[in-house]
Amino acid sequence: NIVENNYAISIYDMGKLISHEHYLLNILENFTDLLQNKVDTIENYLEMMNYEEDEKPPNNAAEYFRLIRRLHLDYLNWVWYLEQQPWEVLVAHIIAIAPHMPSAKDIQEATRAIHLIQIVYSLPTDKMVEGILMDVQYNASLNPMECYTIANELFKDREYAAAMEWLSSGVDMYNAETDKEELYTQLGVPLSNFYELFVKIQDAQGGRGYAMTELKTAMKTWPEQVSFRRAHSRLKMNIRIDKEPNTEKARPEFVYAHCCTHECRPTSKLFCLYNSTTSSFLRLAPLKMELLSLDPYVVLYHDVVSEEDVERIKILAQEDLTRATTVHEDQVLREDPYRTTKAKWLNDTDEVTQRVSRLIQDMTNFDLSGSDMFQVMNYGIGGYYGNHYDFLRNAKSPKNFVDRIATTMFYLSDVPLGGATVFPVLKLSVFPKKGSALMWYNLHHSGEGDKRTFHSACPTIVGSRWVMTRWIREIQQLFRRPCLTQI
């Protein structure tokens, strides 16, 4: 019974894996203890026997008696002892947690995340291998097995050039650590795997001459390896029929890198002020607000949610986060490779969400009745949300007033590296700051979606990114939206 845990798309959920790993290591430690006990017992026996090759044969009655006794009884007991495997129960423990382990899909998504981070933030492979992310050294260097897995997944995604870089970094390290070869082989990554993958990548890219040379060397080194012989036949056939290499990318490239690395502001003429006017309450407690764009209207509110409320919201959401979906062309909600985050909907029944709702009304003067619930999100490894609009393209007639007139988005965590919210058309980006909130209008006055509000979340490199959004519906706001210059 395989459970789809979708670990790779939520840093919070991945916390559970840390305890699974401790559990597994504990089992392995118990195993070494049990094994050590056996070794000690056997060594004791050998010592007691004081066994030496050149020992004199027995020559008296007592010694012959002992020999008879030992070989009548001890040898059977040793058979029994060697057959006993007290670690079988440990194996059962490991199998019992198997459904909670990450799946092949997690590997795929985690690898795609690493690759996306590389592209968006221009991180060279050799630096990432050393654990250097955006010029900062992290405790994150990667070993040859990890490089191999990344290369293999990128190969499947037809990202051949990137796959080759990871593969060669992996081989170089493997060759430098010959003492680990047995361990890596035991863990399923013998050196021959690297050669096999090299051949596959070169073949797919059309570098068949290289592939053949390398394959011939590999066949000499591992003459008994059947997979090489199979690869050899396949390669010879591809050369003979001159098969076209397939270099088409499995996934389109990602676009908007610049504003993910630099804070982009559309104009320096805008300003910060205290908002004390949208509601009468604000006369007593004005909100710190930064105007980011007038048209479309985008504002950033600083320090509007307290530390305690932020933590409380996360606690309300964190235990049943599920994979976020998006509305597709056919109006069906589906899993989306361009949205790697988990989410939980929260309604207004809790004191803290009620408080935030009042805050939104103060910030926007909008009426929240009939608006969507809060959506709390926790992003995953390199978690991101590709370019999208928040208005609903299926609200075909702008006259039905059901569309999302505005979005309010609260940052529930700081993100030490990466994770900006970007509006590529406006050339605007906002870096998360715990307790601040971003608000923008999605619609023109006509009710038509404003395409300039195209936006996305850049991949997170360091930290666990939490945000909460609330979309406000249009219909309740007929008499509330401030009148701007044109309709």
Ligand SMILES: O=C(O)CCC(=O)C(=O)O
């Ligand atoms: O996480 C972000 O910065 C953007 C989230 C977003 O655009 C959305 O949930 O609609």
Ligand SMILES: [Fe+2]
């Ligand atoms: Fe959005």
